[in-house]
Structures are given as C-alpha cells and as structure tokens.
Amino acid sequence: MNTEAMQIAEQFDSAAQQREAATFGMWIFLATELMFFGPLFFGYLYGRTHFGEAFGAASRHTDIALGTINTTVLLTSSAAIASAAAARRLGATRLAMRLLFVTAALGTLFLVLKGIEYRHEWQEHLVPGLRFSFAPQYTDGAEIFFFLYFVLTGLHAVHLCAGIVLTLFFALHLRRENLLFANEEKIEIAALYWHFVDVVWIFLYPMLYLIERAGG
Amino acid sequence: MSDHFPMLLADASSAAGRFDWLMLSLLLVTGAMAVLLAGLIIFFSIRYRKGSAADRTNPPSGARGLEAAWTIFPLLMFLGIFTWAAFDYAQLYRAPDDALPVFVVAKQWMWKVQHPNGRREIDELHVPLGEAVKLVMTSQDVIHSFFVPAFRVKQDVVPGRYTSLWFKATKLGTYHLFCAEYCGTDHAGMRGRVIVMPPDEYARWLQQGNTESGIAAQGFALFRKYGCSGCHSAGSSVHAPDLTGLLGRTVHLQDGRSLIADENYVRDSILLPKKDVVAGYAPVMPSFAGQVSEEDILALIEYLRQTGADHDDRQRP
Amino acid sequence: MGDYKRQLLIWFCLMVLLAATFSSAWLELGFWNTFVNFAIAAIKAALVVIFFMHLRRGSRAIRVAAFIALFMISLLFVISGSDYATRQVQSAPWQAPQQLSSAITVQR
C-alpha cells in the first residue's frame, strides 16, 4: 500500500473514502462516455445494414496497414500505462514516470499516423462534405461510411489528446518528484481513462478497417 | 365556415366510432380512478386534519397485501387497455385490398393530391362515402403529418419513403385536414378540407373538369418529352435496353450483380444512370438529375408499370 | 513483480488476438467475418477492462455501473433495432434534394 500521506479533501473522512469516490466517479464518467459514442455506433449499424455493399467497398479504401499498426501502438500504450500504474503502486516512481512518457509517446505516434491516414484520404477524395467522390453506385453509402469514419476517429483522437495531456501532466509531476500530487490513485484513474480510449479503438478497428476486407 | 365545423367533433369514419368507444371507456375508467383518489384525499384531509377527534391508533406504515393489490390491479387494467388499443391500431394499418388508392404529396406548406384517374387537387381531398380510401403519401421536403380529426386518423408523411393511411368515410360533409407535424413557417397554414361525397357524385366529380389524363398516360407523354423513347424504343439506333415490363423483372448488371427492378431502381437509373449499368450496354445515358421532377418520375414509373401489364396481357392466351 | 508479468502476458494475448482478427479478415467468410471480428474485439475489450482496468477487483458499485452502462447502450441497439427489423419501408421514388425548388410548378 501507499506509504506517503494522502491529501484528503475536506469533504472526505478518510483516504479510503476519497479513493473510492474518485475511482467510482471515473467509472461513472466512462459510462457517460460510452453512451456518448452510442449514437455513432447505432448510426454505423444503420448504415451497415442499409448500405452493406457500399460500406464494404468504402471500408476497403481505408488504410489497413496504418490502421493495424495504430492498433498495435494503442494496445501497447495501454499495457504501458497499466504497468505505470502498477509501478507507482509498488513505489517505483522512476519507472512509473518513464512508462508514462512511453505511453504519451505512443499516443502521439498514434495521432501522427492517424494524421497521415487523414492526408491520404484527403488526397483520395474521401472527405465527405468537403472533397468526396466515389464509385457512383455507392456514393450515398460510402459518404455515410466516411462521415462516420471521420466523426468516430476524430472524436477518438480528441479523447486521445486529452489522455496524452493527462499522462504527460502526471509524468512531469513525477519527474519533479511531486509524489503527493501524482499519487497512485490519480495515476490509476488516468489509466482508466486511457484504457477506455483504447477499448473504443478496439471496436473501431474492425468496424472501420476490417469489414469485407476479403471482398464482397 | 364555422357551421360546417360543429363544436362537438364529428365522427365521420369507420375508425371514429371505434375510437370514441375506446376513448369513452378509458375516460370512465380513469375518471373513476381520479374521482376515487380525489375523494380519498379530500376525505382523509378532512377526517384526519390536525386536532380532529378521529381515531389514530395503530397508524399503518405499509401493508404488503394492499400494496400488491394496487400494483397488480392497475397492471391488469393497463394490459386490458393496451390490448384493446393495440387491436384497433392494427386495424388502422391494415387497409382493405379493394381500397381506392389516392396519392398525396406534402410539401411546405400544401397538400397535393392526385386521384388514380389523374385528377389533381390542392389542399382538398374529395372522397366517396362508404368506400375505403387508401392514401399513399410522401413528402418532398420535411416531415408533415396528415391529420383528419373527424376521421380520427393521422399519419406522418416522411420524405424518402411512402407511408399510408386508410379510412372509410361514413358521413357526408366537409372536414378539417391539418398538418400535425411541425414543418416550418406556415405550418398553421397547411390546412385543407376533406369533402365526403356520395359515390356517384364523386364519380362525376372525378371526371368533371379533369383535363389531366391518367398518370400512366402522362408518363407516356413524358417518356417522349424527355427523349427516353429516342433510345429505349424498339426501333432506336442507340443500343439501349428495352424497358417494356421492366418493373419486377430481374436485371443483370455489368458488375455481376443482379437485382429486381423496382421503383427505386427506375428512379436511380433516371437520376444516376451510372450507378447500375445493365450488362451488355455502354454507360452512355446522361443523368436527368435536376431536370425531371419527382412527380414526373412517378408518372414514368406508372407508365413502365403499365407497359408491363400490357405485356403480360399479350403473353396470356 | 507479478504485476508487470501479468501486464506483459495480457499485452501478448492482445497482440495474438489482433493478428487473428487481422488475418481472418482476409478470408472470405461472409457473415462470419463480421462475427469473428466483433467477437475478437469483445474479447480484447474484456481483457483490457478486466485486467488493465481491474474491474475484477473493483468494488461492487463499479461493476454494477459498468454493467448498467453496457445494458443501456444495448437497449438503444435492441429496441431501436427491433423497429428497423420489423419496419416495412416502401422507399418513395421521389425526393431528390437538388430539385426542391425548381421542379414543382403547381400554383396554389
């Protein structure tokens, strides 16, 4: 267990109560986040069932190589931050700090690769509303697919940015040995958020890259 | 005007009678419940007002049997009402096979009606007394809702698809037609009249002043006007598929797919000819998007449907 | 150090699953492609949630919260989906946005 004294906010009676409230609060927030993605997932289901072939054709235009590399990157980052939380719990603060930096770096790498993907899609006229052209028989469906693709990945990227800022924030506090602030509980909670962003991607990957990859 | 519309809502369709029965029954049941509750509250309020001499020994703070009773009793009652209402509702969506079809197109802010023989009217709907009429409706812009209070029927009119509504008028007269789904600035002005006439008068009305030919005949005129016949007729020098009896036919496409030609397919072929190119033909047809109106497309489809029927007649001995 | 080892093991499982879903996508399985992809995604998500996010040792309230969120989002899918599954849509052959203004010439 944690040996340093915890800062206890005045509304709480004990460190345990504070920890429980914070962790539970994060889970409730994640439940909210899940529901926030809900309409998009349902919109995807609508499109997939109504424009099956068009979705398949559109999905084949996404960059599966970058998508798969990105999935690897994000899964690895999740393992890194989980280890960082474990390290912080075990008191290995230097290791925790380094792992947090690794996590943030992997997150940034993900965003860079995503940016490259977006550039490809712009060049290939796959940005709905702004620059879009597709095989005429699939125009409607493919446009909806790429609309959802950009909203989903864009929203995911925004969440990831928040995660990176959060991770860097705690990493820097650890580097300054501000152990009271960057305590086990907070890093654990930041990790929860990071994992959620990862879980969203785990579903986005097959939804956006893998459907009917083998052909109609 | 106002003497056409008496204060008490007329019941002028077969659905209205059933509606009023259900409404009245539910009103009695809920009214009884409301009176019972109000009575109890007032009675308790008076009897157990502070300082009254009423007996207050052993005040209950719960009674499992009683609570179970007032859970189960309303539940059963609700299930009963649900069943009744659901049954009536299903009737509203099951049009008789011989119902007279009338096409309705809603747009901001008017109702455009076309009868099967081609007679059009705007913001008015003439229907025969005692005959089932089925409205096939769609919208050109936003969602509207076709509502005739005297008939107790209402159906949203949704762009991009057909919705339908049927009724059998049972009383002669003129009734309100309202748009019930908010549709923009002049929503309140999107009103019309439904005029119920004796069947013979309706038949006369249909012919009277009808300068329009039937929808299919209009379609034939359009088929020539837009130059479709230039390529798609049998003697054309352009290599284009024959459209006789197209609707319902299986069409094989260039990319190996095949589909049953339906209304949507015809529409797409007119507006987006490159979408589904028929096997063996070059994609030479220009798009008619922006040139041909939705109503004209409908007429063209009806014409093609007609050719199919003629075709079938000729095939049959 | 058991903690780190377990993280590593989970990471390895995730990578194997990723490889599996990636390669299965290239087989022509029709509907089963989708099924396999999402089944694997669900397993991966479960691994992350249970082991990385410690749902397993979370309090009961946390587990209930996670369950209710999942339940609610599936409600959205199941109940709305039941409408789509049973709706008989006759697509209207009209309605093309580019002609809203020009096409109709009927006078009021």
Add this chain to the structure above:
Amino acid sequence: MTIASDPEQNRANVPRTDEPVASSGSENYFSRDFSLKSWLTTHDHKRIALLYMASIIAFFFIGGAAATVIRLELATPQGDLVTADTYNKLFTAHGVIMVWMFLIPSIPSVLGNFLMPMMIGARDLAFPRLNLASWYVYMTGGIFTLLALVLGGVDTGWTFYTPFSTMFSNSNVILVMVGVFIVGISSIMTGLNFIVTVHTMRAPGMTWFRLPLFVWANYATSIILVLATPVLAMTLVLVGLERLLHVGIFDPALGGDPLLFQHLFWFYSHPAVYIMVLPAMGVVSEIIPCFARKRVFGYRFMAYAILGIAIIGFLVWGHHMFVSGQSVYAGMVFSLLSFLVAVPSAIKVFNWTATLYKGSITFTAPMLYALGFVGLFTIGGLTGLFLASLALDVHLTDTYFVVAHFHYIMVGGAVMAYLGGIHFWWPKITGRLYPEIWGRVAAVLIFCGFNLTFFPQYLLGYEGMPRRYHSYPPEFQVLNILSSAGASILAIGYLLPMFYLAWSLFYGKRAGANPWQATGLEWQTPSPPPKDNFDTTPVVTEEPYAYTPQITSGLVQ
C-alpha cells in the same frame, strides 16, 4: 472556517438527538463572507445551490415571457399579434429554455444540491469543484442559447426534428444546439456528483433503506442524467455536422433516416421527463409525511417505484413515434412498456394518499403545493394512459392533448413540487419564515390558474387542434380564450412568491433549526446551516420519517 475537528473522533459516541445540535456560533454558510468573489469561487454546495436558484429563476421568467406572448397570440384565431416565424421562434424558445435551462436543473441542481449532502449527513458533495464547474458550464450554455435566441432565434421547435433542422430551417439551429450541448455537460456533472456522493459519502448508520426518498429520487434522476444526456449530446453533434457539411445519417436525401434521429432524440428526451418529475416526487415524499405527521406509507415500495420508473422510463421512448412511420410491431412494444411505467407511478400516488390515512394533517403552504402536485400529477398521469393507448394516440398525438398532458406533468407536477420544496426548505435555506397566508394564497392561485390554463387544452386536443399552430380555425377560439385567461392567473400565481419570499429574506420571522418539527438530518443542524453542515458528523440510528401523529406541529395553527 469551522471544520469539525477530527471526524474520526467525533464519529463515535455521538448520540442522535431530536433536538437540533447547538450551532458553533452565529456564522453560517450565508453570512461567512458577503463578497462577490466568495460566491463565484465557492465550493460550498449550499452556495452553489443558491447560484443555481438565481439563474434558473431568471430563465424561468424568460421562458414564461415567451409563453405569455404565445397565449396572447392564441387568444384570437388569426395570427395577428406576431408573425408566423416569430411565433415559431417563441415556442421554440419557450421549449428550449423551460426544458433545459429550467426544468432539468430545477429540483436536482437547486434543492438537490442544497439538501443531498445534508440529508445523508455529509459535509459536501464528493466533488465540490466539479459542482461549481457545473454551474459555470450551465451558465455558459444558458447564455449561449439565450444569445442565439435573441440574435435571430431558432424555429425548429425544441425537438429539432430532421430534416427540417438539418436542411430547411434558416435560423440559428447550430448555435442553439451548441448551447444545449453545453448545458447537457453541466447536467452530466451534477448527475455524476450525486451518484458518487450517495454511494460514498453517507454518514455512519445511513444505510440505503434509511435514505430519505428525496435522496432516492435524485439518485435515480442522476442515473438518467448520466446515461441519457450523452446520447442527446452526440445526436445534436450529428445534426450540426449534417447541417454544416450536408452529409449525414438523418436526411433521406443523403441516404439517412429521419426516424433514426427521432429514436436517438427520444432516447434522451423521454427519460428527460423523468429527470423532471422524479425529483418532484422526492420533494412531495418529504412534505406529505411531515405535515401528515406520519411515516410515508410503504417506504420500500416507494424507493423501488422510483428505481422502477427510472429504469422502465428508459424503454418507452418510441411512444412519441406511433404515427411517425416506425413499425407497427415496435409501436406495440413501446405501448406495452409505456403502460408498465405507469404502474410504479400509480403506486406512488396511492402511497401518498395512504400516507394521509390516520395522520394529523396541517395545511401549510408546502402541503398545499404537495397536494396540488398529487392532483395535477394524477390527471397528467391518467391522460398519459390515453396517449400510451395506440389507437387513441393516433388521433391525440401532436395535438393540444399532448401539450396539456406534458404541462400537467412538467408544470403542474414538477414546478408545483419545486415551489413546494422551496417553501418547505425556505426556513432551512434562509433561516427565515415566509408569510404563511401568502404562501397558501399563491398555492391555491397557481392550482386554479393552472387548471384553467391547461384543462381546456385537453378538450382542444380531442377536438383536433394541432400543436404549434400560429393561427387556428375559429371554432377553437372559446377554449383558447379560457386557456389564455387561466394563463394570466397562473402568471400572477408565479410572480407572487417572488415578492413575499424576497420580503421574508429581510423581514420574515426567524425560523428555528426545525420549524416544521420534521425528521431528516437536514433539520438537525441550525438554519441556515454552518458551512460544513454539521458540527459533528451525525450517526443515524433509525428509519426515515419517524413521525407519530400524536406529536403536534408547534408552529402552524
């Protein structure tokens, strides 16, 4: 600052007394510091509640002004007072402001914020800073919306139905939706805070089944806030994108489905009705036992009914869509579920009535509001059965019947209970008593004015007058005039409390800690409460609502 020394020490051996604990001095949350900065940076849930109260009152009167113009316009069949466009913008403004800026935050953010920590014996909510942030977010969203409404307005109705909102409306749709989105974030913050607080901050001995029903109600409401609001938020984002980019999933011209929007919208907006009415039920469940001097009848049943309403309330959204073109089968499922959600509501009404039995009832102003709530909620609920009945809904939906129905629930119900709650806890909040007679006059006035306003609308709806009509056929005029006349009485009824409550702030009699001799932890601490609510953390040893009819209320004769 008067932080209770060490809670761990105080916690043990504090006997629970029925007498209020002596205050640690005259300093309370209100008088600690009068500077504006201390208010705007406060973390005290009680002060934040008051910030909320001031803001929602302002929004209530803005929304009410829109309603006034609407009723004036409808006094004549012709559209002669304002233009059709203006009218459409007015009812949209009325709906948007009343739903998101007033009703949804009303009871939870004001009364809930003030009372929840006290009722469970906590010093504050679990996340005080988040609580303050939620108010700032709310104000940002509210002012944003207000600006959009003032600078041109929006004419989609509060429901934002597509494709009207995405393609055809020429008004500030996106701005207003951004405002609603922001306010939604504030709701989520409040809900999250409440859930965590109820789970983790209860005082020793405060078990789940010792929670006051008000806490249960706000807890259930918070679950809805947290799970439904994000769906609305994302749906609005999608509508906005569709409007901007002309791609999307809601417009049939783009391959989308307008019913998809309706499903997503009502997935939030039907449970939103329960966000408004559940806390109202909580308030009434506090007031009625107190003034009947009796334990609430069937406490556990009431708690379960609250949870039941919150959960089943999530399953019934499609009853807004019976004639929209959704499948007949789906319509039947939603209708059946809607009848099921009526059962727990009925249970609650029966239980309130049974609470009166063998009580010792005084008819104070809060009690009159509460009884008024029961009456109006009953009428609203019973007419809900008409709308849940498929065949009846075909005729009644989108008419004034629906308007009357939801006003009975949301105005007759929620606003009545909100006012009842404000009166009930006014002595606790301010330490002063309001003039009782004026309180009763206002309650009766509102009840009568309300019925005169909205009952004729049921008849109008049955007669077939569609809602959102700027002009109407002349035969509807009589009922519309009745309704407008009632609205003027209602307006006076709503203005009246503003005056006497404000008056009482300065001249009202001092209230003791517990003027109603009520049970509940919030009454065990001085009025107004000290900053940390309790000098020592209370320990709960008995069931809630430990009233006995023999004890007479000392205050009101």
